[in-house]
Amino acid sequence: MAAGMCGAALTAALTAPAQAQEPDRRPPHWELKDSGTDVRFRGLSAVSRNTAWLAGSRGTVLRTSDGGASWRNVSPPGAAELEFRDIEAFDRKRAVVLAIGEGEASRIFRTDDGGETWTESFRNTDARAFYDCVTFFDRRHGLAMSDPVDGKFRILSTSDGGRSWKVLPSDGMPAAQEDEAGFAASGQCLVSSGPRDVWLATGGAARARVLHSSDRGLTWKAADTPIPAGDPARGVFALAFRDRTHGIAVGGDYRADQPSPRAAAVSGDAGRTWTPAAQPPPAYRSGVTWLPHSRSAALAVGPTGTDLTTDAGRTWRTVDTGSYDTVDCTADLGCWASGEQGRVARLER
Template identity: 75%
Template sequence: MRSMGKTRRMLSVGAGALALAAALAVPAQAHEHRTPGWQMKDTASDARFRGLAAVSRSTAWVAGTKGTVLRTLDGGRTWKNVSPPGAAGLEFRDVEAFDARRAVVLAIGEGEASRVYRTEDGGDTWSESFRNTDPKAFYDCLTFFDPRRGLAMSDPVDGKYRILSTADGGRSWKVLPSQGMPAAEPGEAGFAASGQCLVASGPKDVWLATGGGATGRVLHSGDRGLTWTAAEAGIDAGDPARGVFGLAFRDRTHGIAVGGDYRAGQPSPRAAAVTGDGGRHWDPAATPVAGYRSGVAWLPHTRASALAVGPTGTDVTRDGGRTWTTVDTGSYDTVDCAHDGGCWAAGEQGRVARLTD
């Protein structure tokens, strides 16, 4: 779950927690009742964590700068450094975890800096399962449909996004044919900002977020990456620093996109959009997020509530992404929620927090 598409890949709780609690305390449906707030967890690290995998309320993995991978099994009270040996020079930007023992992490960068590592014993040992040998490729994100099948994506190579596929839980990878991939726009690439530029829902559907081109786009595949269609996402692009940074799908039809301009102080007036048809069409949020947001996640067991995070705060929606309210001003790059209701956020200077209720 990174640097941002070639030149743009290298890109702060108190009162805010009370606001967050107030914003979600009285939802329309009783089963969506939430009274949460961010609770900071001491990781004893100064790494920037853009990769995050929420396994449960007790278990989470984070991955970030200086080749750092941490894991907690006790709700964030303690963290174990489970970084792969010899990875200190790498930039981990995505981690996908199946449970407390099995996880896959992605390192980003030009050429051989893009790598995939896999562990089956909670990070005690790692195996390098992929190392990029094409100097034109730069891998940004990975996602899994289930514990066996997954994809990773690279910025365009020879005018098209490159897709890697695994059918054995990340032990081995192969490049998929490019015939079914539409051409990338001039200057277009993915953003390695939150581990959410490539996301899956269900056994076959996957979406890819883009920026830097004339328009921010979302590409969709319904056959695990063999063929793709592209749609404009309603989020401003037209600059290497602007576009769609994060995606979240509640199911194969209902999705949210967030993004904007990642440069500090730059406006992001249209930084959120929503789809109800699987990404064929996107509508800009009527009341968008307050600024650039790189991560987004649906709150578990709700039909219309979600969180979006970025360097200037957290926003919440209770109507499926149509309107957003800022509820916290802490800095986070990514957010993820587990099926048992455990939601986590992570970001700069070792910041990790869990949503409590």
């Protein structure tokens, strides 16, 4: 109950007009933290208000345990040529990080000691595969997804916390469209909610789709979304589900000189159907997260700003103009965002 009240208070503070704020007190806002580097952090996993993990270019993994006041470089040794795009942390000691790319560039590492040591638990040996995102249902069960191989998205599965992986059968995966793929833009092209439900976001083809599985990736059903498609740079870039029914999709066209109308959509039926936001974000968005303990508030981020919804994704308004690629919140109201040029911030209130 206390956490729910705090979540409601945070939402109220975010949406209050400036004149309604207490004198000499700023409304909730992103406060930049010095990461000490200029790499691009598209991978982010928030554990709490104090602890967060970042994963980015040049094989970089950082971790903070003091709310971003300091960051420790815990990058896997010999990984400087890799491009980390997703990280899933279970706590301040245990995490799984995904490197993307064609063939052997796609790899998964796990640490159990806060990044002191890493074990490479998967290396892709199929030149046709390109892994984009990873997600976990709990501390043991997780999935990773690759762009289509032989006309279908490929799914990896783990049941031991990412220590070992196996390719799932493709029988239950619908056929991919021509040129359809996932976007490794924020670590949110594959997301889960609860013990069995998982969703996969696509783009680059005639229709931008969301695929849903209710059996941990064995069988999938595809649904079209109203988010712009029809070009390799357009589609759904990120998903967030606050439970197995209510979801938000964001995306658009990642090219800076191209407009992104209909950059957000919502679902109230586990992703079977999607409705365009009545007032979408004004531009392409690559990351999205629900605010903790709220049934109606969420944040979306992209290179041109952060947008807030307080009606479960139907309407959005810009609350910050800083550049971020991804965003993540925790139960103790710890919201983090990260992006280009080493940018990382925590929501302060």
